[in-house]
Amino acid sequence: xxxxxxxxxxxxxxxxxxxxxxxxxxxxxxxxxxxxxxxxxxxxxxxxxxxxxxxxxxxxxxxxxxxxxxxxxxxxxxxxxxxxxxxxxxxxxxxxxxxxxxxxxx
Numbered sequence: 720x721x722x723x724x725x726x727x728x729x730x731x732x733x734x735x736x737x738x739x740x741x742x743x744x745x746x747x748x749x750x751x752x753x754x755x756x757x758x759x760x761x762x763x764x765x766x767x768x769x770x771x772x773x774x775x776x777x778x779x780x781x782x783x784x785x786x787x788x789x790x791x792x793x794x795x796x797x798x799x800x801x802x803x804x805x806x807x808x809x810x811x812x813x814x815x816x817x818x819x820x821x822x823x824x825x
Contacts, residue, residue: 724788727788727792728788728791728792729792730792731788731789731792731793731819731821732792732793732796735792735793735796735797735821736796739796739797747795747796747797747798747799748797748798748799748803748823748825749798749799749803750803750825751803751804751805751806751825752797752798752803752804752805752823752824752825753804753805753806753807753823753824753825754786754789754790754804754806754807754808754809754821754822754823755807755808755809755821755822755823755824756785756786756789756807756808756809756810756819756820756821756822757809757810757812757819757820758776758782758785758809758810758811758812758818758819758820759776759812759813759814759816759817759818759819759820760776760811760812760813760814760817761813761814761815761816761817762813762814762815766813770813771813772812772813772814772815773812773813773814774812774813775810775811775812775813776811776812776813777811782809782810782811785809785811785819786807786809789819789821790804793823797823798825
């Protein structure tokens with residue numbers, strides 16, 4: 720696993736752990752999980768004229784790779800195994816502030 724990927728996974732795991740503590744969820748979720756992901760990528764200066772916030776981001780990194788990193792990072796932090804994710808939705812957008820918005824329902 721590339722170091723950049725590992726670093727991102729560690730950040731996701733840390734934020735997921737904080738969210739679990741804040742929500743007072745004492746242990747790993749054992750039920751089925753629904754996952755919603757919104758990935759926002761900063762608009763480069765070279766694309767400012769032709770790209771608006773909310774436009775689809777259709778370049779690397781691939782959306783499925785972004786989702787996979789998030790699911791792997793939350794394994795052992797939020798749920799036992801990412802096979803518990805029975806339903807997922809994801810989108811990749813251009814935005815002002817790069818971020819990932821992750822919502823889990825269980």
